[in-house]
Amino acid sequence: MLEVRKLDKSVPIPLYFQLKTILLDAIKRGDYPVDSMIPTEKELSEMFQISRTTVRQAITEMVQEGWLYRIASKGTFVARLKIKQDFIKRLESFNDQIARTGCKPSTELLELKVTEMPKHMCNHFGLNTSEKFVYLYRRRLADDDPIVTVETYLPFDKCAFVLAHDFEKESLYNVLAESGKARICRVTRILEAVGANTQDVDNLNVRRGKPIQLSTTIGYNDAEEPIEYSVARYRGDRNRFEVDLLIDTRIEK
Template sequence: MIDKQSPIPIYYQLEQYMKEKIEKGEWRPGEMIPSERELAEMHAISRMTVRQAVNNLVNDGYLIRRRGKGTFVAANKIEQPLKGLTSFSEDMRARGMEPGTVVLGFETIPASLTLAAWLSVSEGAPLYEIRRLRLADGAPMALETLYIPVNLVPGLTRDVVSGSVYEFIEKTLGLSIGTAVQALEASVARQLEAECLQIKEGAPVLLLERRTCLADGRPVEVVKSVYRGDRYKFTVEMERRK
């Protein structure tokens, strides 16, 4: 409950109260929370204080506002350990979710100088450029752009990339995917990203860039993925060096 004599700001106390409701499952994902007026009356505090607490929880991904409807508990975030190299489809199935893909673009382009260097091909060499919206149980989770050397992975089609590209590379072509180096940073959704991911322009997103190599060291993929910040979080297991 709110302690007005405490040096801890009232809005922060309310945040912790609401977080506890969510984390204990008393407020479930998709459930509408009490209105600002109801929360203010319940705790005998101002609506401005309630609004500050709610805004902070919306920004932190605990709550989501729906225009004309109210404020709801956000869906649980998918936790992705940055350990081991798996495909999006494998990740979703491991969580009991159905992966899906909407192919937004599939074409062959000449490699730019930068992409040629990343993929160890000649400038102008043919690359697949694939743009996909990745879904989990029908909900948009990530927008990704892949670049793959045509000569290394022949036979890719729009139908193939609507599923798992890794599965095609390994099971159909008999190649072994080995290692990857990836970078992760915070960003904000641009207009196209926001439209595809069904979030507001400027909403927080996670930007992941990865270069994947086959077991023999040949680069097979460069991918840029934009993940919804309100649905995804990445975790890293670390060990202290001695």
């Protein structure tokens, strides 16, 4: 369990940060599994001979960082860490992205067929609704826990060859790269927050109305022709999104 040791007041490291480091080490070792309760503020204060204010600062930071969560009148518990999604700043396969987080990626193919694209989506392609598209519907998992579903439409005339591939084992972008006309070279992504619908309840193990991070992707080939139209629905409790911003130093703050 928690390693109790005297905090060093002679070093320029704040006491709350020293306590936070001890708690993080215990969580990372597996001493406190997901959803288990850590000692109370009073107990930690007595164990480490520090003020409750100091304890509260350490706990608050760990809650803000996603390591812990609080339940009123019950205590503080170890949270399931959210998966850092940085696909909005790089083109990368789902498997590579999830593997970098230390989780085991997997994919379930829910549907693969030829169909017509919904009218509102055709507007992005400048096409009419009678044209044929390849429809690919997948559920993506991390450590066997569903975290996102992805619906993808691809123009049939350029992408019919994808129907012969196994998308439980293969990456869509790698498959599309087999054809110069279908290879994705640039994407536009739009992120917004929505509530979970009935389909999310069934496929993502969430309750209706819970937060879903909706990502719409339009992928273009090197001729700037739209090839991919995907709608991904990420569980809000299992994902967080990260973006790096470059600051123009010529701009006055």
